[in-house]
Amino acid sequence: MIPATNLGRLLSQTARRLPDAPALIWRDQAWSWAELNARVDRLAAALRAHGIGQGDRVLVHARNGNAMFESLWATWKIGGVWVPTNVRLTPPEVAYLAEASGARVMLRDHGFAAHADAVREAAPGCRLVIAVGDARANEADYETLLTEATPPPLNHEAEVGRDDPCWFFFTSGTTGRPKAAVLTHGQMGFIITNHLADLMPGLTERDVSLVVAPLSHGAGIHALCQVARGACSVLLPGERLDPGVAWDLIARHGVTNMFTVPTILNMLVADPAAAPHQLRHVIYAGAPMYRADQLRAMERLGPCLVQYFGLGEVTGCITVLRPDQHSTEDAAPGALSVGAPRTGMDIAILDEEGRHAERGEICVRGPGVFAGYFQNDVANEKAFRQGWFHTGDLGFLDRHGFLHITGRASDMFISGGSNIYPREVEEALLTHPAVVECAVVGLPDPRWGESGVACLVLRAPTPPEELLAHLDGRLARYKHPRRFVVWDALPKSAYGKVPKTLLAERLRAEGVGFAGPNKEN
Incomplete structure (x- = not known):
């Protein structure tokens, strides 16, 4: 085993450095870094008391909220694997994720009792269910669990290796059953460092981030960077995006950055309150951003747009188009692209035989690439060919090295x-x-x-x-x-x-x- 930093220590370190600074704001509640870390440590102690530890998978079916946020850090501190779902999934879909991941514990939000029942039936190894707000007789109440737990000593984080899993990032499953992409402590350490260098340079504890997308996906990766630098995260009060509420939070809390997808960005830009404010980094990814929408966003928000291209399997770490590279002039280098290769990552355009080509499949390699799909040799053999990870996206690199996407191979x-x-x-x-x-x-x-x-x-x-x-x-x-x-x-x-x-x-x-x-x- 090659030793690595347990990523849960990012929270411990920030709490020690900035104990009284705001860490998380949700509705009418706010937690300092010391308070948030103490809650996470108690959750870690409670999980250990129930026999959950190194390598165990923790399934989380929860809306954006403090419990969702805390569960990630507690899971990492005990050396476990965080397995978040999307709250829009049905009970059978969540049950499949529990079975496929081999989950041993489930944290569910209020209102998802039927999901927990489906999980218990499909995954007998998942014996502990922790409920937020509406625990039944056969479930543990989240807040009671934390209150009754004995705080662990300092430096209690589990020893981990570079290749130890920390997150099962399930694919969306639009072309079949979802697959668990295995993200590791070593890989994620690189991702966080790269995000800070390439997407949000200069991020500090003076910054504030608004979370407008599910923490189970790209927004969760973005939030890790905020914790690493001590920047406060502000969660939306409800499940659905209300652009007016979002802009009010941006103004009230002095938000400087946020992660979005194009559909959300378009909604924010269309709102009458849309304005640059103090925004420095408005990051968008996850789907194509059409040129007309991009120009409209640039006009309304100013020079703060950051685009990146990436998949869950590469944790968003393939390209970046910085604010200064966004241009209203189509002829400007990179203006019509999804950006240039991220620091430390390599891109190749390969044909069906694996030969370098002017146009073809976008393939990538580097320390940002995941460890493979969990217990899925067939998918791994298909994805990792000729020494590259094959994204399934088609495109080309222009003469300046900027990447252009022409579509999905499966969409053609x-x-x-x-x-x-x-x-x-x-x-x-x-x-x-x-x-x-x-x-x-x-x-x-x-x-x-x-x-x-x-x-x-x-x-x-x-x-x-x-x-x-x-x-x-x-x-x-x-x-x-x-x-x-x-x-x-x-x-x-x-x-x-x-x-x-x-x-x-x-x-x-x-x-x-x-x-x-x-x-x-």
Whole structure:
């Protein structure tokens, strides 16, 4: 074993350095670093008292709140593995995650009793259920557990190795069952350092971060950096984003940074209260940010946008586009890209045979890459080929070394023998002033093999003929969608993405398709 720092010590160190400074604010409650660390230590002691320790998986099904935040640090301090879920998942879906991860304990938020019952049935090894607020007779109450625990001594954090797991980061499962990407203490130590260097340089205890996305995903990674530097994190009061409330919190608490996904950023930018304030780093990732939306955000918020590209398996650590690299001039280096390689990471564009190519699959290697999928040799063999991790995304590196994404390999469809990448079509449609949101998916077509259907959210009724005329001169005719469908909103995953699988399912349910060579239904 190669020894590594137990990442739980990041909280211990900050609490020692800044005991009275604000650490976490949620609704009408605030915790100092000393108070937060003491609660985490008591939770760690309680878990140990129930026989939970080194290598054990702790399943957490909770909304953003202090218990969710505390559970990560307590799990790490005992040498366990944090297994967060998304609260939008159903009981059977959470039960699968418990079974697949081999969870030994579950922390559930109030209102999720049915999820706990499903977990107990599917994963007999998960005998301890800790409930926040509505514990039943066969469950432990969260606050009571902490009150009754004996505080552990200083330096009680478990000894860990560089390759010891600390987080099972489950994939979204849009193309099958979710897979547990194994993140380790050594890898995550690099990720936190890299995020601080490349995404938020100069972060200190004088900064404040607003959490507007689930801590179970990218926002949780972002929060680790705040703890490492002693910056306070502010949580939204409710489950759903209210842009007006978010902007009020930004102004009231002097928020300087936040992590978002494009859908959330677009909502914030559209709010009348949107303004630069004191924001220095507004980081967005997780889905394509279309150029029209990006320009609007730059205009409203000023030079604070930070874009990165990354997957859960690489913990977001593939590229970065700094605020000074965001430009309204399309010809400026990097302006239309997702950024340049992150410090210490390497990118290659490979063809299907694993040879370097101008255009192809985006592959990556470096200390930010995860340790592999938990107990899934087939997936690991597919993902790690030719010495690279294969992202499944397609793109190219321009002459300045900036990465451009052309789409997902699985999203591409072939119409009349020609490859069509939906993102290219979406970008062109979004330049029409009536188009608010757009997603293109290929559906079976008896004449062409597959043809594109554009799913739109519009500001005002717009005939298909006008949209097609708008595409003339912007896209080759064979790339034009054959159908346009207008919805009030696009179907989104629990993480705010618009998976093509959800689009295809809804289109099939509504009977949208191509019935014959000369007839559309």
